């Protein structure tokens with residue numbers, strides 16, 4: 001709503017005159033839809049359900065979350081055990097390779113038997129060397145980290161239930177989602193075992209690990225995208241209409257009146273004034289593709305965007321928006337990395353040919369594949385995951401560690417994630433500028449500072465350049481704050 005609109009007589013505002021004569025209702029329906037009817041899974045069948053959930057996470061999520069702690073911990077225990085056994089196989093292979101035993105790949109049955117033997121041996125040696133307290137501390141730290149991650153998930157998975165229920169659901173889903181670690185660990189170990197040679201394998205194993213992480217995160221988000229359980233919590237209670245500026249209770253006020261407390265027209269606080277952004281309203285992938293950039297552009301104008309944003313519905317769509325932003329940043333950084341490598345291979349070769357230290361060896365075809373395809377994919381995946389982690393962290397902090405209105409604040413931070421494109425572009429430009437300064441210009445002089453003493457000009461320039469993307473990231477918090485402020489009393 002612009003300032004000009006604020007000054008208009010109420011009769012000129014968008015609703016029809018008939019609507020304006022009505023009084024504000026005493027009660028508005030709850031913001032959350034009715035929960036899914038959840039059918040808990042019996043703990044003995046939990047591993048089977050966990051495997052099925054890897055394929056249908058959205059459909060099975062509410063049922064898994066509603067199953068008891070025993071089922072969740074059972075899946076967690078089995079998954080962690082399989083991961084340890086797989087890593088034991090990996091250690092065994094490394095040992096065989098280093099001790100010159102021909103590392104031919106045995107059959108699956110043999111692998112499992114050897115791995116189990118190794119796990120038992122590992123357990124015995126741990127007990128023998130008295131390392132049990134260390135292992136205990138390690139396990140405690142791991143489980144403690146899970147509890148923290150579950151807290152960080154609260155703003156992303158909130159569904160209007162009470163705080164305690166939400167936390168319990170996040171922990172249970174996190175325990176169930178440890179099943180996603182199994183496949184990536186096996187893939188990761190297989191890449192290492194099959195490809196052997198350390199130098200060329202590194203990018204492949206990094207890609208395998210990052211892809212596994214991305215897959216796990218996406219399963220986790222989809223597991224929590226629907227809520228099944230008791231409809232208790234702030235989101236399931238009917239509510240009264242409040243002024244969106246001052247939170248004054250507007251019940252029984254005439255719609256054409258102004259708020260008695262702050263003078264804001266009542267119509268501006270009606271739930272109908274808020275709507276889902278075009279990206280969230282789109283029903284098909286094509287629709288989302290068409291509306292993504294306009295929504296992204298609109299979201300950069302934080303306050304204007306947030307004044308019309310419906311914050312109590314469309315949370316799955318908001319999360320999808322954040323994931324799309326991360327994917328876009330990942331794709332852009334992968335392409336930039338690829339172009340950069342091509343530039344370095346063509347321009348760099350010319351320059352380095354005079355430099356004995358950097359003389360280029362003839363690069364093999366696998367080397368090119370690794371440099372031009374695998375490394376950019378690893379870089380893009382890493383960037384996308386980093387942006388997602390930063391968004392998650394921001395949502396966690398913005399919702400006071402998940403304790404204050406996590407549903408609304410999580411949604412707002414998801415839409416604010418579009419801003420992350422700015423620091424990403426700035427850091428790419430900063431990288432280019434740093435390269436130009438250090439490699440092309442190569443400043444050598446130094447400046448004397450009163451306290452610090454002599455500082456290289458190159459270091460000063462580098463710090464100035466790096467400060468630009470960091471400033472962009474810090475301004476992001478202001479962006480989030482403006483959006484949170486404009487939605488603090490939102491009625492829809």
Ligand SMILES: [Zn+2]
Nearest residue numbers: 243246259262
């Ligand atoms: Zn007011």
